[in-house]
Amino acid sequence: MPSEEKKRTATQLLEGLLKGDDVVLLQIYEQFYEGTERFVLNNNGTKADAKDIFHDGLQELFLQARDGLQIKSSFGGYLHTICRKKWLNRLRRQKLFTSDRAEDKIVKSEESTEEILIKYEQKLLFRKHFSTLTEKCKQVLGLIFKELPLVEVADQLGFTYNYIRKRSSECRKKLVDQIKKDPLFKELS
Amino acid sequence: MSTDKDSDDRILPYIINDLGRDELSKFEEQLKVDSTLRKEVALSHQIKLAVNDESLNEFDEKLKAVSDQYHKGRTTHLSTKRLTFSRTWLALAASVLVVIVCFTWIFLEKTPLNAEALYAQYAKHDFSFTERGPENQLIIAEEFLENEEYKNALPLLKDYLVEDPKAADVILAHGIANMEVGNFSQAISIFSQLKRDHPIFINESLWYIALTHLKTGELTQSIASLSSIETISGRYDKAQKLIDQIQSLEK
Numbered sequence: 554m555p556s557e558e559k560k561r562t563a564t565q566l567l568e569g570l571l572k573g574d575d576v577v578l579l580q581i582y583e584q585f586y587e588g589t590e591r592f593v594l595n596n597n598g599t600k601a602d603a604k605d606i607f608h609d610g611l612q613e614l615f616l617q618a619r620d621g622l623q624i625k626s627s628f629g630g631y632l633h634t635i636c637r638k639k640w641l642n643r644l645r646r647q648k649l650f651t652s653d654r655a656e657d658k659i660v661k662s663e664e665s666t667e668e669i670l671i672k673y674e675q676k677l678l679f680r681k682h683f684s685t686l687t688e689k690c691k692q693v694l695g696l697i698f699k700e701l702p703l704v705e706v707a708d709q710l711g712f713t714y715n716y717i718r719k720r721s722s723e724c725r726k727k728l729v730d731q732i733k734k735d736p737l738f739k740e741l742s
Numbered sequence: 743m744s745t746d747k748d749s750d751d752r753i754l755p756y757i758i759n760d761l762g763r764d765e766l767s768k769f770e771e772q773l774k775v776d777s778t779l780r781k782e783v784a785l786s787h788q789i790k791l792a793v794n795d796e797s798l799n800e801f802d803e804k805l806k807a808v809s810d811q812y813h814k815g816r817t818t819h820l821s822t823k824r825l826t827f828s829r830t831w832l833a834l835a836a837s838v839l840v841v842i843v844c845f846t847w848i849f850l851e852k853t854p855l856n857a858e859a860l861y862a863q864y865a866k867h868d869f870s871f872t873e874r875g876p877e878n879q880l881i882i883a884e885e886f887l888e889n890e891e892y893k894n895a896l897p898l899l900k901d902y903l904v905e906d907p908k909a910a911d912v913i914l915a916h917g918i919a920n921m922e923v924g925n926f927s928q929a930i931s932i933f934s935q936l937k938r939d940h941p942i943f944i945n946e947s948l949w950y951i952a953l954t955h956l957k958t959g960e961l962t963q964s965i966a967s968l969s970s971i972e973t974i975s976g977r978y979d980k981a982q983k984l985i986d987q988i989q990s991l992e993k
Contacts, residue, residue, distance in 0.1 A: 573804040576941045582812040583974045608809060615801050679792035680802075698790040700758045722751040729785060 563628035570611070571618045581611070585629045589636045597644060606643075609677060610636035616673045646736040671741050678738060682731045690724035697721055749779055757787045811942055814911075815976050817868060860987055861957045864980070867918050880912070887915060892922040910940040914950070921954045929954045945975035952981070961988050 561569070561580070569577025586607055593603040613635055614622075624631050683691065696706045707717040732738050752769045755761045761769060773780055869887040880902055886895035899916040903909065917932035930951055937947035948971050955964035965988055968981040975981075 573801050575804065575808055578805060578808040579812060579942045580974055582808060583976065586812065604809065604813065608805060611805055612798070612802065615798065619797065675788065676792040676795070676798075679789045680795075680798075683789070683793045694754075695793065697754055697758060698794045702758070702760045703755060718751055718755070721754050725754055725786060726750060728789065729782065732785070732789070 563624040563626070563631070566628045567614075567618050567622070567624055570615060578611075581628075581632070582607075585632055588629065588633055592633070592637060593640050596640060598640060602640070602643075606636050606640050609639055612677055613639075613670075613673050616676065617669075620669070642737070642740075646740070674737070675741050678735060678741070679732060682728055682735065685731070686724060686728060689720075690727065693717060693721045694724050694728070749776070750782075753779075753783055753786050756783065757790055808942065814868065815946070857956055857959050857961065857988075857991060860984070860991070861953060864956075864984060865922075865953055869915055869918075883915070887919065890922070892919040895919050896923065908939075910936060910943050913940075914943060914946060917947075917950060921950065921957065926954055926958050945971050945977050949977045949981065952984070956984075956988070961992055964988060 561577070566577060566581060570581065586603075589607045589610070590600065590603040593606055594600070598606075610632055614632055683694070686694070692710065693706065696709065697703065701709070703717050703721070704714055706721075707714045710717065712720070749769070749772060752761060752765060756766070756769055773783065867887070869884050880898075883895045883898035883902065886892070886898070895915070896919050899912055899919060902912055903916060906912070913932060913936050917929050917936065920926075920932060921929035933947040933951045933954070936943050937951075940947075948967050952964045952967035952971075955961070955967060965985050968985050968988075971977050971981040
């Protein structure tokens with residue numbers, strides 16, 4: 554007998570995703586992850602790549618849903634298209650895949666323009682590089698990005714103002730350099 | 743062209759409006775003539791917005807937890823794993839499959855099983871707790887569990903749950919340890935509470951309630967619990983197979 558979860562429509566899945574509903578998120582994994590994994594494994598990828606791509610795909614879908622995306626067709630199909638594009642783009646950057654097909658370069662989106670999709674990709678790229686910084690850099694930059702004055706950041710972390718100013722500048726520079734070196738950034742710019 | 747050191751140091755205070763009046767006017771003067779600096783400021787501002795996206799941060803945390811839960815479940819349930827073979831290995835894989843099928847047919851279908859043997863066949867547990875920092879207590883408990891020293895693991899798990907009563911994976915392990923040492927009613931009570939309080943553990947709880955009943959020979963209750971496992975669950979196929987096997991025991 555099909556479960557209640559099985560009967561959720563694309564709209565309900567999208568709403569659940571947007572709310573961060575654990576049950577819906579797990580259902581999405583259980584229903585759609587294996588398709589993406591198969592695709593990645595069959596196209597020069599590993600299981601770790603598949604996990605990464607599916608996670609990124611859901612993050613992008615969350616951003617689209619937050620901006621008002623409505624899926625009129627299949628939720629799974631839409632998600633798979635995002636993941637597929639992400640993986641093929643990654644292969645292309647690694648020179649493992651070439652294609653002139655337009656649909657391999659741009660997600661077949663129902664409501665979003667390419668420009669908006671680039672904005673999402675950039676956002677996720679910035680966050681990914683931020684997450685690779687040292688814990689100290691993440692802590693310092695995290696507080697500053699929350700617009701906490703440097704004096705307060707120094708106070709909170711037990712350092713001098715001058716140290717925080719210097720350290721935060723170094724962390725920012727490191728982050729920006731890392732991002733600029735990423736081939737995806739060049740592609741999106 | 744790269745920006746000079748002083749300008750670099752001013753970018754962050756500038757984007758959060760934390761520059762003094764003199765520094766601000768100097769910086770703004772420089773911005774007017776330095777396009778590289780303007781790009782650096784714009785990029786830093788975009789990064790700030792991306793990192794500071796609170797609802798995305800919250801979503802990301804939840805997604806990581808669900809992803810861990812899902813992948814942990816997949817690792818445990820080998821029956822749901824789909825192995826992909828390259829063409830070269832396909833022939834070899836097919837031969838191995840034939841041997842496995844014959845083995846399974848001879849030993850599982852032809853050999854009459856009892857509830858205890860069925861339990862032993864299905865009671866394979868995976869214990870890798872979600873990382874929660876350097877708690878020695880959990881690391882030691884995990885070692886005990888992996889070595890099937892359930893009695894030793896029990897007090898550690900119980901103590902941990904006093905501090906962190908919502909740790910679902912530890913609650914599950916606590917239930918399993920109770921089941922393994924024969925505290926059946928305690929185990930059922932733990933799994934039932936887990937099912938009630940943690941929706942993403944519903945199918946896992948049902949599975950273990952069924953195993954506990956199987957171990958105590960309460961076959962009807964075991965089938966009832968297995969029948970409630972949802973079709974979307976990674977446990978579903980295994981649950982259906984176990985139902986068939988239990989039903990054949992009952993005949």
